[in-house]
Amino acid sequence: MAVAEVQASPQAAQQTTWHGIVLQSLKRNDISLVPYVPDRVLTTLIQNLHADPFFTTFPAAREEEAVGIVSGAWMGGRRAAVLMQTSGFATLANVLASLVVPSQIPLIMFVSERGTLGEFNYGQSLVCRTMRPVLDSLAMEHHTCTRLDEFEFIVDRSIKQALTTQAPVALILSPLLTGGKTFDK
């Protein structure tokens, strides 16, 4: 579905694909610093962020490091967000519980969801199951994004809520939204 729509003009693609919506919503909310640890599903988004001079986007060696960077940036007055995969989120319990939540830092995370809806690696599916219990144990806001038609609403509102309430948010990008990774290669 989303794939067919990418074929339109680059402008239209920005609006009608999930990754176009992420990029435009970040920009609209003045979020210019975007460190990531990649996931295959995030490839196009990462490429487009690199291609857009508005963004400072770069790989970090660990997701925890990226969370430290964006926390420092926000305290210094620059808005930022982190991109990662489910397994990256699984490394974050310590930094969320000992820095982000107690310091009231509006950490904005986009998590590409591996481990469900056609996962072929048993370990990935187990890692995925640790994510929501960790988020819930810290009473963190999170949304599982499955539909393109409501995606912009969720992303834009969630960013604004994180910033105004000074609370972190995780936007989980379901394979229903992104197509996910398939077992053909």
Add this chain to the structure above:
Amino acid sequence: MNSTPARNTKVMNRFDLTSRLIAKLKHEEAVVGGIGNTNFDLWAAGHRPQNFYMLGSMGLAFPIALGVALAQPNRRVFALEGDGSLLMQLGSLSTIATLAPKNLTMIVMDNGVYQITGAQPTPASSVADLVAIAIASGLGNSTWAADEEDFERLIDQSMSTAGPTLIGVRIDDKPGVGTTRRDPVQIRERFMHGLGVREPL
């Protein structure tokens, strides 16, 4: 640059060095103190609104300082980190080398042990050279301070260098001399006031 082995550098003291650093700061420079002793001594050296004290998140002093440096390129940012803590985030040295912020000075307090948890030796203590690791990670401007005077010289030099600086200091096994008030929201809020990001209510 790293031809002086760590063992030939003088063994100094964390609180003394932190105090020497703070005494030099005249332009509201930001200082990020790592977990435990590193921020205890930063606190003891005299609270400043531009200080951020890390109460957890072991290893993130340099990444947090990098974020501050990227947000405020015209402000000098210092980060103080323990050797054990740095071992948790060696990858961040490459990230910092790639982004190469001009305004970041990193100080590694190397006592060879996890002092605060009972002074157990780190896995690196008898085999690794953290400054050599930093250089190999792309931070060419990384040096062991030979003594206190050299430390002060390296701090001064870092303020006018065109890229990030890392200074390694060998320190004794003394604990920090103060105890940071563990109030994360106030610490974060005061820091943001200190950086001019927002006004007090």
